[in-house]
Amino acid sequence: METRRKASVHPYIPNMIPEVQRQMLDEIGVERIEDLYDIIPDAIKMDRLMDMPPALSEFELKREIDKLLQKNKSANETINFLGAGCWQHFIPAVCDEINQRSEFVTAYAGEPYEDKGRFQSLFEYQSLVAELVDMDVVNVPTFDWAQAASTSLRMASRITGRTEVLLPATIDRDKLMIIANYITPQLSYQLVDFNDPSGELDLEDLKSKVNANTAAVYFENPTFLGTIESQGQQIADIAHAAGALCVVGVDPSSLGVLKPPSQYGADIICGDLQPLGMHMNYGGGQAGFIATRDEEKFVMEYPSRLFGIAPTIVEGEYGFGDVAYDRTSFAHRETGKESVGTQTALWGITAGVYLALLGPYGMQELGQTIMQKSQYAAELLAAIDGVEIRLQSTFFKEFVVDFNGTGKTVREIHRQLLADGIQGGKDLSEDFPELGQCALYCVTEVHAKEELETLAAAIQRACVVKEEVESV
Structure with missing residues (x-):
């Protein structure tokens, strides 16, 4: 027998009034709300009411959540040595001061009608990161490093027309899970072994696995396990000899003392902006970047927004706006190369503030x-x-x-x-x-x-x- 929920009108859920629901169902031509879910197999439908506790008032809910939060200990209450993709760095107060201004405080890159300096700020962020990684083009940030790496690999696949990628066996398993989910089934991947005790990529294993269908060889420097990969140029040479692109993931906080990957053969650079002025947050505070040379074959494969500078009709005056907007899914919608929606533009502005504050000598220090x-x-x-x-x-x-x-x-x-x-x-x-x-x-x-x-x-x-x- 079907279990029915007692009809009720919830103040926070729209269209709960029975008369309104009936009108909507009649308009789309179905008898019951359940009919909308007929395509879902009965075997995976729950045939009973959920075992939920009684509803709480707003005050009771707040008290319950506060109790749960009090069990947590922040990095300010302990001495913290946990990193692995989200690292504790000093955050200058100016980063929070700027990113909480009303004209900036949204994840969206924005539109011309609401631009209050956001476009210029994102252009400046892109310019600063481009200088840091020694590349020409940088995107409005993705959600995190894992997505940036995934998109970089898809870009490489579209550029080369190939469908296999090689990844380092030292990769973070959480990142690997996201990459695998993002690139399959169109792309496949293999892991390249690392040498123990050095921690560096096994070049012989790389040579044995690279082939005529390899779109990209991806490695990280520093690696997830912290070691510095000294064989970057050799890895890039192996990739290029096979007609593949070299994609390198990098922690930007290392680039004050390490060469940027562009100087040892990287075609696409990606990484996480979190070390550049972002607090550690549970479920937030991450932002991925992608950087390439200013070549059409790369630029036209970015799914995310890019901001550029151009002269206006007023001599000496410049404006800021989208570059090649028609390549994005905003223009192509479902036929776009990759879908891009809400990004983490606010963290891009934050990273720009951080880099402008520290400068080259600050990053080196x-x-x-x-x-x-x-x-x-x-x-x-x-x-x-x-x-x-x-x-x-x-x-x-x-x-x-x-x-x-x-x-x-x-x-x-x-x-x-x-x-x-x-x-x-x-x-x-x-x-x-x-x-x-x-x-x-x-x-x-x-x-x-x-x-x-x-x-x-x-x-x-x-x-x-x-x-x-x-x-x-």
Whole structure:
């Protein structure tokens, strides 16, 4: 027997009045609302009412949510060493001051009738990121790095007419899941092995997998595991020799001390803007960028908006607006190469403010500070009995800590760290089982020397506790 819900009129849901519903159903020619879902197989329909608690008033709901939120601990309440795609950096106050102005505070890139300087701000952001990565063209941001990488790979496929891509085995498994979802079934992918203990791409494995249908070879520098890929030019040469494009993902905060990928063969560069003035947020604060040379074959394959500068009819006056708008899905709708809707334009403006504030010397100082502090932290941890730094290549900001020699799991050690007010790194034991009990630790400019020493002491205590228990 069909379970029916008692008819009710909800104040926050439109068209709940029975007479209005009846009029709408008659207009589209169906008897019941349920008839609209006939195409859904009965086997996957719920045939009962949901087991939901009683409805709450607005005050009761707020109180319940506040209780849940109080269980959370922010990075301000712990010493945080968790990175893995969302990193704790210092956010200058001016970033929030500018991005909360009424003329900017929306994710949309905007339209000419509502432009109050947003177009120019996005043009300036694009120019600053282009200078940072040493490319000519930068897009209005995508949602995050994973989407930027996915779109870059689809661009490469359209440019080359090929349907396979090669990805590094060191890639973040969450990012890989998004890329796979975004590019399949039209494109397929293979993972290229990495060398252990260096952490760099296995060039022989790359050569064995690249072929005449390879659209792009994608790698990251620094890698997800923090190591710096010194073979960038060799990887690009292998890709180009096979007629493929070289796509490189990069952490922009590293480019004050590392060469931009354009200088070792990258055709398309992508990455995440989050290190450039964005707070860490649960479910937000991410923004991906894509950069290429100013060549028509690249520009016309961007699905996202691009802003340019042009002279007006008034001599000496310039305006800002869309470049090749007719290539986007805004113009083509369902026949567009890729659909693009709400982007993260506000974070682009924020990144522009951050880069303008720091300038070239500030970015260099940022990179040097991160390098020095992360290297110091690694030295402290490597001095603990049973603890090693797993991958031996030079690293930036993040590094793999090997706990296999301690006889404890990462989960056990991190549980002890939390008790000491420390958020440990990302547990890699599930995503990279070949590494055993390892974790990815992140150190940035926000970490004080004393905090790094506190971390080392806490890990030392966690290991000693294990030894004492065994001796008893």
